[in-house]
Amino acid sequence: MTPRDLSIREMSPVDIPPLLEIERVSFPVPWDADMFMIQLYLSNYAENLVILSGDRIIGYISSWYGHEEMHILSIAIAPADRGGEAAAMLLARAMERSREKGCLKAVLEVRENNGRAIRFYEKHGFTRAGRRKGYYPDSGEDALILKKDIGN
Numbered sequence: 001m002t003p004r005d006l007s008i009r010e011m012s013p014v015d016i017p018p019l020l021e022i023e024r025v026s027f028p029v030p031w032d033a034d035m036f037m038i039q040l041y042l043s044n045y046a047e048n049l050v051i052l053s054g055d056r057i058i059g060y061i062s063s064w065y066g067h068e069e070m071h072i073l074s075i076a077i078a079p080a081d082r083g084g085e086a087a088a089m090l091l092a093r094a095m096e097r098s099r100e101k102g103c104l105k106a107v108l109e110v111r112e113n114n115g116r117a118i119r120f121y122e123k124h125g126f127t128r129a130g131r132r133k134g135y136y137p138d139s140g141e142d143a144l145i146l147k148k149d150i151g152n
C-alpha cells in the first residue's frame with residue numbers, strides 16, 4: 001500500500017457494513033450500526049471520514065467539534081493495513097477540517113493499556129493532559145486524556 005492508493009472521503013450509511021467488520025477486530029466494545037448512524041445524523045457537529053485503499057474501506061475517524069475543541073471519538077484502521085500512512089493521513093485530514101471550523105485544540109481519551117494507539121498519538125504531537133479513573137465500564141480501565149494544540 002502506498003499513499004498514492006489511499007483516498008479520504010466523508011462517511012455515508014453505505015460504508016457501515018465494512019466499518020462494522022473493522023470495529024469488530026479493533027475494539028473490545030465495538031460500535032454497532034446505530035452508533036455510526038447517530039454519528040452521521042449529528043453531522044453538523046461531527047466529522048466522519050473514511051479512508052479507502054483503491055475502492056476498499058480500510059478505516060475511519062469520527063470526532064465531534066464545538067467551542068474551539070475537536071473531540072476525537074474513534075479512529076481505527078483494518079489490522080492488515082496498519083503500520084502504513086493511513087492512520088496519519090486520516091488524523092491529519094480530520095484535524096485540518098476541524099481547524100477550518102475554528103477548533104484550536106484536539107482532545108481524546110484512550111485506554112491506558114492501548115500502547116499502540118498512545119504511541120501513534122504521541123508521535124503526532126499529542127501530550128498527556130490527565131486521566132479518567134475507571135472510564136471504561138467493560139474492564140474498569142483508566143483513560144488517559146491526550147491533547148494537542150491545532151490552532152494556527
Ligand SMILES: CC(C)(COP(=O)(O)OP(=O)(O)OC[C@H]1O[C@@H](n2cnc3c(N)ncnc32)[C@H](O)[C@@H]1OP(=O)(O)O)[C@@H](O)C(=O)NCCC(=O)NCCS
Pocket residue numbers: 026027074075076077078081082083084086087088108109110111114115116117119120123
Ligand atoms: C491506533 C491506530 C489507528 C494507529 O494506526 P497504525 O497504522 O497502527 O499507526 P502507526 O503504525 O503509524 O503507529 C503506531 C505506532 O505504534 C508502534 N507499534 C506497532 N505495534 C505496536 C504494539 N503492538 N504495541 C505498541 N506500539 C506498537 C508502531 O511502531 C508505531 O510507531 P513508530 O511509527 O514510531 O514505529 C491503529 O493501530 C488501530 O486501528 N488500532 C485499533 C483501534 C484503536 O485502538 N484506536 C484508537 C482508539 S483511541
